[in-house]
Structures are given as structure tokens and as C-alpha cells.
Amino acid sequence: MIKKLLLVAFVLFGSSLMMAQTTISGTVNDASLGGPLPGANIKVSRKAVGTTTDFDGKFTLTVTDTPPFTLEISSLGYGTKTVEITKNNQVVTVDLTENATSLDEVVVSASRTPERVMESPVTIERFDSRAIKNSSSPSFYDALENLKGVDINSSGLTFKSVNTRGFASFANERFVQLVDGMDNSSPALNFALGNLLGMSELDVKSVEILPGAASALYGANAFNGIMLMRSKSPFDDQGISAVVKTGITSQQAAGDNGFVDTSVRMAYVFDDYFAAKATLSYLEGEEWHATDYRNTTGVGGTYAPGTRDTRLDYDGVNVYGDEAVIDLKTVVDGLVSNGSLPTSALGVVPNVRVSRDGYNEVDLMSNEAKSLKFGAALHYRPLGNDRVEIIWNSKFGRGNTIYQGQNRYNIANFFMEQHKLEVRGKNFFVRGYYTGEDAGDSYDTRFLGLNLNNQWVRNPVTNQIVAPQDANNTWFARYVLGYFNAATQGGLTDSQAHVAARNFANVGRLVPGTPEFQAAFDKVTNDPDLLTGSKFRDNTNLYHVDANLNLRDYIDWAEVQFGGSYRRFKLNSFGTIYTDGTGPIRYSEYGLYTQLQKKMMEDRLKFTGSVRYDKAQNFDGNFSPRVSLAYAAGETKNHNFRASFQTGFRNPTTQDQYIGLATGAGVLIGTAEDNLDRYTSLPQSVSTAGQGLSGLGATTTFTGRDAFTRAFSATSLATYGAAVAQAIAGGTNPQQAALANAGLLQKSDFDLVKPEKVTSFEVGYRSAIPTGDTKIGIDFSAYYNDYQDFIAIKNIAVPLYGGFNADGTPNALAVAAVGNGDYTGVGFRTNSKADVSSYGVGLGINTKIFKGYNLGFNYTWSRFSFDQASDPDFEPSFNTPEHKIKLQFGHSNLFENFGFNINARWQNSFLWQSSFLEGTVDARTVLDAQVNYRIPSLKSVIKVGGANLTGEEYLSAPGVGAIGSQYFISWTINN
Incomplete structure (x- = not known):
């Protein structure tokens, strides 16, 4: 028996040794620069077997395939070439030609099918892993702000909100962010928390942004734009890569503070059938401190005259607890009626408004920026090729950040997870995913300040701490008693009497940094009852399914697609956000769409028509059509003219319908x-x-x-x-x-709230104009949007x-x-009943000058209008500068292994409106730059850079921390 087993083993082992093996080696060069091209992909056509070139542009690939077969050689930003392998040990040399302009890049989001940017029927911006390597921003997410028409509003160091074409806020519910097809929004908040549960910089393959309405293909919430981020496949990008980034953030209020941002990516192909990857990212630093102590007219108000030292009813921007205010006459009347003061007090104590002392935000926020992200994916190809692929993807994120909505929220140990199962092929996909979240130790700083103030007030007679519910009345009573005693002693001015009154009322006040303050702080931040605490609770879940089928292999006269989606929410904030104090609220919506795309006139004219129907649980259904025409003129079809008409709509979010949130100065109520x-x-x-x-x-x-x-x-x-x-x-x-x-x-x-709608008209022109050895890429667009039933507060x-x-x-x-x-x-x-419209233009120009220097320029003009008289209480919150100019200049290989890049941005001042505060955001100019050096022997790139190098601090919006400078050095390995 043993002999038989040994014989079988010998036969199997021998067979494996005799299995045909083919080895190919070679070099991939940059046809333009003439040097080696590291990181180029070499793979057997339609299979996962492949490798990448090293820093010298060389590769060796051993496969079990027997010649003849085809190799595909590609690299981001370059055209793809194929090579026929006809014998073993064949040596190949391939020169890849760099795309002349960004218009040659391939995108998939504009029509849900691959096409060049030049041919896209609508405006689209693209950013890929090659752009990340050349970026001068501290992170790839920051670098998106350099794209044409893209705004990024920063609520904190780690919370950044992407927006296009106006009507922006940190709670940007009109803009959708998808990561590998999954909505990256918080299910409870209805918007994305920046890149908190996004992608590792090492795993980004491409980012595509569609400004404007995209409801026809992507559903109800793609109302003002959509961003689609795609990660790298382990079949295509294998190996272990890592980046370590460190440096300092420098701000006048916070000083100089270190930060670290590190990631690792591991991807492995087991065979033609199975591959896997995992990513891990960690960031830690100091938030931008918010120290605006100007006086305001209250929550959602404007800046007001006076300071903490000159106003009795002071309400500072980044001060909380001072929202408690009262007319002293009311207090005096009560004290006189109960005998605590004589009747003469009515003529002594003035009838003025007085507020309590609050606590500065820097004493209530941890200001610790932190993000920990882990992702893992399993990819299975049952046919051994890329015809069908099954993907399981799980992502987990935990972090700290600062969110500014109606109030300022300290998001601490916020946890979010997503799990997706997807089956996709050449012409279809079906996927379902789950999103869950836990607010962790997050809290509302305004209620923290208010309720901290209710922990220490003492009875003026017994000197005992009163119950929290009696603290405000007791404090104001102490104030009046203190003023009356000071004023009747004689010799004191009115101002001095008020100082004495405040000092008397503040006896026993908790002082930040003391054990007593910390004990009260911990008590309030762990209490979810807003009468006594400030904790923000949430365990909301989202379930989503969507599918798409392209019939291009079955219909030859046009390209036809069908698709649909279903989404269900389970709102569970325990009554702290929604009116779900007695149990979760369940809510669902679905949509169906189809698209037809037809090329005519020798492929010069392309017609695209789409329509989508969406139905939400509480509202009537809506149709969203889109029609576009694109014409390629010129002998080489290098002049593309386009025009489109589309409608979009946005279902009211779960917050629009079910919110029931106290703000400290009022409440927000949904109108379902x-x-x-x-x-x-x-x-x-x-x-x-x-x-x-x-x-x-x-x-x-x-x-x-x-x-x-x-x-x-x-x-x-x-x-x-x-x-x-x-x-x-x-x-x-x-x-x-x-x-x-x-x-x-x-x-x-x-x-009652109902869906809002937009009718959008857009025209555009793209061209790649030859100029000597290079081309000038031009991308121009103009749009007009007309809104109906605009959802507002x-x-x-x-x-x-x-x-x-x-x-x-x-x-x-x-x-x-x-x-x-x-x-x-x-x-x-x-x-709103107001007539609201927005319109604007965008112009982008990019080219190469002086044999390899990249030069880019883009300009965006944005305006809106509405009839204020038709709805006097309506605030449009356009929150977008009218003019934006962005410049880019750099060279990826100035001399051997050395490159650099410079980005500059300017925008004019504009009005910011929000439920937190209204005010003017000043004009600003921001300069970012980096230099990098490649070390081929270590498969490494060292980058040194800085953001906002001029050091001129600026506010992204009233109430946030002033953004200072950020300097960094990074070491990237094998990416």
C-alpha cells in the first residue's frame, strides 16, 4: 500500500515538473522621456497571472501557458500595448506612450460604461494613483480640492466635505460619495464623514467626480454631484506596499503639533481563481483649534458687536454654556414677590439681558484627530479569468473628528463598518451591502457647556450645590442679589456692580484642568439625556442592493443598460437625533433605470438617453430623465462638443423627515x-x-x-x-x-416636506490641440440649474x-x-417657495511645456439667484465663492529620480449661511508644494512637502478652527 502511494506521489510530482512553463523577460520604457517606466503592469490577457516592472523598468514573468498567447502591458496615464508571445524565454522591449492630456484617460462613471474623458456626455473630473504620487497635498483626499469645480470644506483636520456647484455645508446631503459602489455616508447623518471610512491612499485606483445632477443613473441623492472611488484589484496590483508619513501642523492657536499617517497594503494572487487583499491605515494628530470668541446674536445668527468684556449678554462663537440668558426684570420680579428682595430692588436692578459664563471650546474638545481603518477583500473567479468575479469586501473604521452642524460635535471613537457581496462580469453586476455605525463616545459641545454649568451652582443661603434643573434660576438669582448688594453699598459704578454680581454668581465655578471639572465633564459626556447630559448615541443601520445589466453583447445597434436599487434604513439613535426614543424607525426606497447610447455618423455623433424612476416610502414616485448629444469634429476627432439636459430630484433625507434634535437654543423637527x-x-x-x-x-x-x-x-x-x-x-x-x-x-x-427637483442644462467643449511635440487639453463647460421645492430649514x-x-x-x-x-x-x-437657480462655467487647460513640465490651469465661476420676497425666511446656503482659480506646475522626472509639484489656489470672499452661524468667509490664496526622490534599490519614494506654505491662516466657514500650515515627509515603499 505504501509503495502504491509513493508511486502516485512520484507520478504527480513528476507531472508538475513536466508541466510546461514559459518565461518572459523584458523592459518597459517611457516613450516620451526615454527612460524606464517602473510600476507598469504585465499580465496574460484575460487572466490574473502577471507582474509589474521594478524601478529600472524591468520584469520577469513565468507562466504555465504554452505559446502562443498575448501579454498586456499598461500603466496609469499611458496607452496600453499588447505583445504576442511565440516562444519560451522571449525578451520583449515595450515603449508606452503617455496620454497627451487628461482627456485621454478612461472613465466609467459618466455613462456606467468605459469611455475616454474626451467622449463623456457630461462634465467629469478624474484623479488616479499616479496623480496621488505627484500630489503636493498631505493626503489624496485633500488633493481633490485642486480639481476643477471641486470645493472642500474642512470642519476639522480629518473631517472634510467635498462639494460641487454650490449649496454646500458640512452636512452635504446633496452630494454622494461611493467607494467601490458602496455609499460612504453615515446612515444616521446622511452624509459622508470625509474619508473616515474611506480608502487607504495605497489602495486608490481612481477617483471620478461628476458635478451636477446625476440622479438618472445613481438615484435620488446624487442631486448636486457624485464622487466614485475605485480601489485596486488584488488580481491586477499585487505585493506588499507601505507608506509612512509624518510631520507637523502649525497653527497660532494650537502651536506646532506632530502627526503621523501610515498605511500598509497586502495583495496576493493564489492562482487564476483566487486573490485577496488587506489594507490598514492609521492617522493621529491635533485638530485645528477653534478659538473664535467674537460675540454673536445666538445659534444660527450672525456676528454681533461687543466682546466678553463689554457685553452682559455675551454669546461667543466657540464658547458654550453662555446660551443661557435672561432679562433681569423677570428675576427681580420673582425675588421681590417671594420676599428675597425688598420692593426697592425694582428701581435698583436694571432691566438688562444677562448671560451665564460659558466654557471655551478648547476646554471641552479633546482636539485629538485619529483614524484607524482596516479593509479586507476576497476575490474569486470561478472560470479562471475575468469573465465573472465574486467579491466579498469588509471595511471597518474608528476615529475621532469634529463635525459642525447646528452645534459643534466632538466625534469620539465613532465606529462604522461596511460589508459587501458582489458578483460582477464583463456586462453586469449584482451587489448588496450593509452599513452599521456606533457613535461611540461622541457628544454635543453646546449641551456639554450648558449642563456643566448646571453642576456647581450653590444656593446663596445654604451654600449647597442645587439640583441641575434649578441651577440656571439659582445662578441668575445670585447675580441679581450680588448686583443689588453691590449697588446699594455705594461707591461702585454700574459696570463694577455687574462685575461683582458675576463674581458672586460664579462662586464655586468649575475650572478646566481641575479634578472637579474632569469629574463633572465625564459625568455629562456619558449622559445621553440632554436635560442633564450631552452624549450622542446612534446605532443606525443601512441595507442596500443594486444591480446593472449591459446588453452590448446581445444588441449591436446600440448600447442598452438596465439597473435598479433598493435601500432600507433602520434608524436607532435612542431619541438623541431622531424621534426614535421608543424604538427604531424603519424606512425604505427603491429605484429603476435604463440607458441607451448610440453612435452615428462614423462614430462622430453620440446620443445618450437615460431615465430613472425612484419611489420612497413616504412620497410619490419621480422620473429623472437625461438626454445628451456629443459630436466629435476635426479630422482626428479631437474637438468634442456636447450638450445635455437632465432632471434630478432628491428625496428628503431621514433627517428631513424624522429628526427631533434639541440644539440648546431651539429644536430641529422633521416634517414627516x-x-x-x-x-x-x-x-x-x-x-x-x-x-x-x-x-x-x-x-x-x-x-x-x-x-x-x-x-x-x-x-x-x-x-x-x-x-x-x-x-x-x-x-x-x-x-x-x-x-x-x-x-x-x-x-x-x-x-410637510416633499422631494426637491432640479432641471439642469449644460453645454461643453473638449479639445486636444496639437502644438509641436505635445497637445493642449481644453475642457470647458457651462451650466444652468433651476430648482423647485428646494429643501431648507x-x-x-x-x-x-x-x-x-x-x-x-x-x-x-x-x-x-x-x-x-x-x-x-x-x-x-x-x-421653500422661493425661485432658486444656479449657473456657472468651468474652464480647464493642461499641457506640457519645456519638454516634460506639467502645467495646468482651471477657473470656475459660480452664481445663484432666488426671489427673497417669495420666501423671506429662506436661507439658500449657497456657501460657494463666485470665483476660483487653481494652478499646477511640476515635473515627475526633472532629472534622474527627482520630481516636484506645486499647486496654488485662490478664491474670493463669500457669504456662509448655516444653522450654526452666518458670516463672511474671507478671500484666500493657498500654496502647496512637494519634492520627491526615487530610490530604485529600495523600491522607495521619499517625498517632502507642505500645505498652505504662506502660513496665512484661513477659515473654511465661520465657527471652525482656523486652518494653518501642514508640513510632511513621507516614505513610500513598493507602490
Whole structure:
């Protein structure tokens, strides 16, 4: 028996030795520069077997195939060549020609089929792994800002929001980010947290950005643009590569702080059937400190006169807890009525507004930027070639960042995971994926400041710490007592009396850096009840399935595609974001689309027509058509003219429908029908006068339905307040002034939220014009967008008592509520009646000069318009500069193994509108640069660079940390 087994083993071993093996060796050169081309891909046609050239452009490949067979030689940015292998030990030399311009690059996102940028029916921007190597930015994600028409708004060092064509915010719900086909958005927040759960720099194959509406192919939320990031396949890019990047961030507020950003990628092909890869990335650094201490008019307001030292009712931009404010008259009346102060106090204590002292953001934020990402993928080809491939992909991300929405949020130990199963072939794909998240230790800094202030206030008589719910009233009572005592002692000015009052009220105040402060900090940040805490909880899940089929192998007269998608949310924020305090909210939507593409007139004219139907659970279905024509003129078809018409729409997000979020100065309420009845506010304080008029206690609540049916418009409230103040200044009795101007108060009028729509027109021209040994690439586009039912936040004011008469006028009790300050600001997600449009142009020019120097220029002009009179409370939040100019200059091989690149960006000032703060963002010029040196013997590249080298700090938006300079050195191995 043993002899038989040995015989079988010998036969099998011998057979393997006798199996045909073919060895090919050779060199791949750059046809333009004449030198070796490292990193070029060499593979057997239609198989996974292959290798890459070393730093000297050389390769050796041994395969089991018997000649003849075909080799494919390719490299990013170069044309592909094929070589016929006819014998063993064949030596080949191949010269790859660099694409003359970026217009020769191949993209797939514009039409869901491969085509050159030159032939794309719509505007598209592309960024690939070769561009990453030449980038002067600290990360590939930062480098996207150098693309034409692309804006990046930075809420922090690690949270960056990509946007195109205006209407930007950090919560950019109109722009979609897909990574290998998976939506990279947080399921609860409805937008992507930058690259927190994105891609490792080593694994990026390409990034394609479609500015403008893309709903016809990509669904409801691809309303203002879409970015598709594709990773490298382990079948095509094998081996182990790594990058270590370190340096400093330099900011006046934070000083100089070190950072490290490192990644490793491992990919291995086991045989023609099976390959796998894994990536691991880690980043750690210091966030840009937010230290804007200018005074504001409140949450969502504007900058106001005065400073912390000159205003009694100071509300600093990056200060939290000082939102607690009151008219001292209300406090004095209460203290006199309960006998704590004599009646004479009514004439001593002035009727002024006073706010509590808050805490600076730098004392409430960890300011620790951190990101840990791991990804793994298994690729299986059941036929042993690329005809069919099955992919399992899992990604995990955990990190810290800062998000600015209605408030500033410290995102700490935020965790997000995605798992995808995909079957794809030459002409189809079917995939399904799951996204889950956990908010970790994240918290709201405004509620942290407010509730920290409620932890230490002492009773003026017993000197004991009062209950948190009594802290504000007690602090203001202490303030009034302190002022009265100081003012009646004599010898003190009014200002000095106020200082004495504040000092008395602040006895026992928690001091940052002390153990007592830290204990209170930990207590509040671990408490999800916003009455006493600030913790942000979330375990929302997303389930998504989509598919596509291209019939090009079955229909020869045109290229026809079909596809569809289904998505289901399970909202589970435990009542901290959504009105899901009693259990998860489930919500679903689906879509179907088709596209026809036809070439005519000797392939000079290309027609593309698409249409998509989408249906969401709470809304009627919508059709999104797109029609485009592209014509290639010129003898070599190097002049491409295009025109397109398309419509897009955006379903209201889950936040638009189901949010129920307290902000510290009001609330945000979604306007899905069932959400109005599910929402109940936190207890709202009622003034002493209001209690006497309405019969209410010290606090009351209201529902979403109350806010929807009995509220004042914010504009009319402001108009009324100004008129009353003017009348009082003219000598009118306050009560009479209030009644006389009551007619100015108008009932808010708006509908439940519904989908918004855009109609988009675009024309463009692309050309590759020969100039001697090179070409000049020109890419021009112009667009006009017309929006209907634009989704926005409608600001209203809900009186805590009173209501409206049958004719829509407020009753006396509601007017009194306004006079007593007994109302709450509410932001409703609804549709604007304003006529909104946007339009702009983009121009990109790139070429090579002086035998190899890359020179690029692009300009973007963006404008919008709307009829403010049609909706006075509407804020469009265009948040985009009118003019942007970007320049690039560099050489990848200036001399042997040495390259450099320089990027410069300029933009003019513009108005930023948001629910956090409104203000002007100043014009800025930013300069980035890098030099790199290749070390072939170590398969390495050393890069030294810096971002914002001028050192002129700038704000991406009001309220964020000023962006300083970042200097880095990186060592990349085998990439």
C-alpha cells in the first residue's frame, strides 16, 4: 500500500515538473522621456497571472501557458500595448506612450460604461494613483480640492466635505460619495464623514467626480454631484506596499503639533481563481483649534458687536454654556414677590439681558484627530479569468473628528463598518451591502457647556450645590442679589456692580484642568439625556442592493443598460437625533433605470438617453430623465462638443423627515406626517409673568404638531420686535406698544416636506490641440440649474401658550408670550417657495511645456439667484465663492529620480449661511508644494512637502478652527 502511494506521489510530482512553463523577460520604457517606466503592469490577457516592472523598468514573468498567447502591458496615464508571445524565454522591449492630456484617460462613471474623458456626455473630473504620487497635498483626499469645480470644506483636520456647484455645508446631503459602489455616508447623518471610512491612499485606483445632477443613473441623492472611488484589484496590483508619513501642523492657536499617517497594503494572487487583499491605515494628530470668541446674536445668527468684556449678554462663537440668558426684570420680579428682595430692588436692578459664563471650546474638545481603518477583500473567479468575479469586501473604521452642524460635535471613537457581496462580469453586476455605525463616545459641545454649568451652582443661603434643573434660576438669582448688594453699598459704578454680581454668581465655578471639572465633564459626556447630559448615541443601520445589466453583447445597434436599487434604513439613535426614543424607525426606497447610447455618423455623433424612476416610502414616485448629444469634429476627432439636459430630484433625507434634535437654543423637527405627533420637546421654562397668565407651571412642553399649527414666522417676529422697541423708545407704554403692533406677528405657513427637483442644462467643449511635440487639453463647460421645492430649514417661533384666531391673527395670550420671552425657536425641514437657480462655467487647460513640465490651469465661476420676497425666511446656503482659480506646475522626472509639484489656489470672499452661524468667509490664496526622490534599490519614494506654505491662516466657514500650515515627509515603499 505504501509503495502504491509513493508511486502516485512520484507520478504527480513528476507531472508538475513536466508541466510546461514559459518565461518572459523584458523592459518597459517611457516613450516620451526615454527612460524606464517602473510600476507598469504585465499580465496574460484575460487572466490574473502577471507582474509589474521594478524601478529600472524591468520584469520577469513565468507562466504555465504554452505559446502562443498575448501579454498586456499598461500603466496609469499611458496607452496600453499588447505583445504576442511565440516562444519560451522571449525578451520583449515595450515603449508606452503617455496620454497627451487628461482627456485621454478612461472613465466609467459618466455613462456606467468605459469611455475616454474626451467622449463623456457630461462634465467629469478624474484623479488616479499616479496623480496621488505627484500630489503636493498631505493626503489624496485633500488633493481633490485642486480639481476643477471641486470645493472642500474642512470642519476639522480629518473631517472634510467635498462639494460641487454650490449649496454646500458640512452636512452635504446633496452630494454622494461611493467607494467601490458602496455609499460612504453615515446612515444616521446622511452624509459622508470625509474619508473616515474611506480608502487607504495605497489602495486608490481612481477617483471620478461628476458635478451636477446625476440622479438618472445613481438615484435620488446624487442631486448636486457624485464622487466614485475605485480601489485596486488584488488580481491586477499585487505585493506588499507601505507608506509612512509624518510631520507637523502649525497653527497660532494650537502651536506646532506632530502627526503621523501610515498605511500598509497586502495583495496576493493564489492562482487564476483566487486573490485577496488587506489594507490598514492609521492617522493621529491635533485638530485645528477653534478659538473664535467674537460675540454673536445666538445659534444660527450672525456676528454681533461687543466682546466678553463689554457685553452682559455675551454669546461667543466657540464658547458654550453662555446660551443661557435672561432679562433681569423677570428675576427681580420673582425675588421681590417671594420676599428675597425688598420692593426697592425694582428701581435698583436694571432691566438688562444677562448671560451665564460659558466654557471655551478648547476646554471641552479633546482636539485629538485619529483614524484607524482596516479593509479586507476576497476575490474569486470561478472560470479562471475575468469573465465573472465574486467579491466579498469588509471595511471597518474608528476615529475621532469634529463635525459642525447646528452645534459643534466632538466625534469620539465613532465606529462604522461596511460589508459587501458582489458578483460582477464583463456586462453586469449584482451587489448588496450593509452599513452599521456606533457613535461611540461622541457628544454635543453646546449641551456639554450648558449642563456643566448646571453642576456647581450653590444656593446663596445654604451654600449647597442645587439640583441641575434649578441651577440656571439659582445662578441668575445670585447675580441679581450680588448686583443689588453691590449697588446699594455705594461707591461702585454700574459696570463694577455687574462685575461683582458675576463674581458672586460664579462662586464655586468649575475650572478646566481641575479634578472637579474632569469629574463633572465625564459625568455629562456619558449622559445621553440632554436635560442633564450631552452624549450622542446612534446605532443606525443601512441595507442596500443594486444591480446593472449591459446588453452590448446581445444588441449591436446600440448600447442598452438596465439597473435598479433598493435601500432600507433602520434608524436607532435612542431619541438623541431622531424621534426614535421608543424604538427604531424603519424606512425604505427603491429605484429603476435604463440607458441607451448610440453612435452615428462614423462614430462622430453620440446620443445618450437615460431615465430613472425612484419611489420612497413616504412620497410619490419621480422620473429623472437625461438626454445628451456629443459630436466629435476635426479630422482626428479631437474637438468634442456636447450638450445635455437632465432632471434630478432628491428625496428628503431621514433627517428631513424624522429628526427631533434639541440644539440648546431651539429644536430641529422633521416634517414627516407621523413625526409631528411623535416629537415632544424637552421641558421649556415659563416666565413668572407667563405662569400667572397661562396657569402653567415653571415648565411646559410642546409637540411637533403644536409647532406646525401655531407658530410665528421668524421674519414677522423680528419685524414685530423692532417695531415694539421703537415704540417704547418713543415713550409708549410697553404693554400698549405690544398690543398696537400685534398685527405684525404672522402665522407661519408651510407644508410637510416633499422631494426637491432640479432641471439642469449644460453645454461643453473638449479639445486636444496639437502644438509641436505635445497637445493642449481644453475642457470647458457651462451650466444652468433651476430648482423647485428646494429643501431648507424654515425658522419659526413657537409660543409656549396662546394661539391664533380663526382669521390667522395671534390672540392676546400668544402676544403676551412673545412679550414675556416665552417662546422657542424651531427649525422645520420643509420646502421653500422661493425661485432658486444656479449657473456657472468651468474652464480647464493642461499641457506640457519645456519638454516634460506639467502645467495646468482651471477657473470656475459660480452664481445663484432666488426671489427673497417669495420666501423671506429662506436661507439658500449657497456657501460657494463666485470665483476660483487653481494652478499646477511640476515635473515627475526633472532629472534622474527627482520630481516636484506645486499647486496654488485662490478664491474670493463669500457669504456662509448655516444653522450654526452666518458670516463672511474671507478671500484666500493657498500654496502647496512637494519634492520627491526615487530610490530604485529600495523600491522607495521619499517625498517632502507642505500645505498652505504662506502660513496665512484661513477659515473654511465661520465657527471652525482656523486652518494653518501642514508640513510632511513621507516614505513610500513598493507602490
